[in-house]
Amino acid sequence: MSSLIHRELLRRMFLGRETERAIIEIDSHLHPSIGEEAVIVGTFSALDTDDVAVPHYRGALVASLARGADVRKLIAGVLGRATGPTRGRQRGDFCGAFAPNFFGMFSGTLGASIGYATGSALAAKLDGSREVTVVTFGDGTANAGVLYESLNLAAMMKLPVVFVCQNNQYAVSMPAARAIAGGDLAARAAAFGMRATDVDGNDVMQVYGSVGDAIERARDGAGPAFVHALTYRQQGHFVGDRSLYRSADEAEIWKQRDPIRKLSETVVSAGIMSDDEVRALRDEIVREVALAATAARDDPMPDPAVVIPDLNAYAR
Numbered sequence: 001m002s003s004l005i006h007r008e009l010l011r012r013m014f015l016g017r018e019t020e021r022a023i024i025e026i027d028s029h030l031h032p033s034i035g036e037e038a039v040i041v042g043t044f045s046a047l048d049t050d051d052v053a054v055p056h057y058r059g060a061l062v063a064s065l066a067r068g069a070d071v072r073k074l075i076a077g078v079l080g081r082a083t084g085p086t087r088g089r090q091r092g093d094f095c096g097a098f099a100p101n102f103f104g105m106f107s108g109t110l111g112a113s114i115g116y117a118t119g120s121a122l123a124a125k126l127d128g129s130r131e132v133t134v135v136t137f138g139d140g141t142a143n144a145g146v147l148y149e150s151l152n153l154a155a156m157m158k159l160p161v162v163f164v165c166q167n168n169q170y171a172v173s174m175p176a177a178r179a180i181a182g183g184d185l186a187a188r189a190a191a192f193g194m195r196a197t198d199v200d201g202n203d204v205m206q207v208y209g210s211v212g213d214a215i216e217r218a219r220d221g222a223g224p225a226f227v228h229a230l231t232y233r234q235q236g237h238f239v240g241d242r243s244l245y246r247s248a249d250e251a252e253i254w255k256q257r258d259p260i261r262k263l264s265e266t267v268v269s270a271g272i273m274s275d276d277e278v279r280a281l282r283d284e285i286v287r288e289v290a291l292a293a294t295a296a297r298d299d300p301m302p303d304p305a306v307v308i309p310d311l312n313a314y315a316r
């Protein structure tokens, strides 16, 4: 794979991580995806521009950035500023559409997005277009009934959709090991007759290759595929969650397997980038994000009369 791809994937992972860090410093309302960037960036970088992205709520900001969202506008949106994509009508990380061909989390009901993605693939098939839809979801969401209805429909109708499980090993405080009967999500998908693979979810090149392969097969009419990517949520379920349900040792082991660290080591040992170039790339992103975050923080809040045009009706 070209060295430009390694560099670009590293840049996107730095950008995602630094953006989440900058948001946390201003406003703690975030479900951080720190540690899960290889799944998110690897998956959503494998799509063509016309393909449809349907990300899991955790990591939706990182996915938006990978799809070309403007970082200042994205942060302004999370902070509910008038300069955000919805001009302040929505705030938080349950984002709206920050990027083209992108489904935000339009419902708080986990699993709903899997239905949207399957519908999007059905529409592409009926329209005879070559668009593929890719959806990510967590291990907890993988127990939702809608996933199995979607796998069935997609397999029966050979829909161009790729299902990617972003398994960060916890659903709030519930370990996946105690929640998934049989313990093998890829085997569940394979039972529907589709190609199902397990990948190292902390290895962005592996995710990018595997999802990219599934996308091209789906585009050529081979039908849906399922990718199970094992990763780890390095921070709490939300900012401020003390993670008392897991050990510090476990968290430390997974920090050592950090996906950004992993790719940084790969590019240096393969002679694609030097240590100094990796540091310079990170520093450049840190500066870019800091400027964007300061600008977004200082942007105005929306005029209440614009957000709620009939404000007076509520006041009565």
Ligand SMILES: Cc1ncc(C[n+]2csc(CCOP(=O)(O)OP(=O)(O)O)c2C)c(N)n1
Pocket (backbone or CB within 6 Å): 058, 108, 109, 110, 111, 137, 138, 139, 140, 141, 142, 168, 170, 171, 172, 233, 237
């Ligand atoms: C249908 C449904 N059930 C429960 C919830 C409450 N809830 C919000 S986040 C969450 C954890 C989801 O776990 P997972 O799918 O593994 O994603 P993660 O938060 O680990 O990224 C739960 C149970 C919800 N939003 N929707």
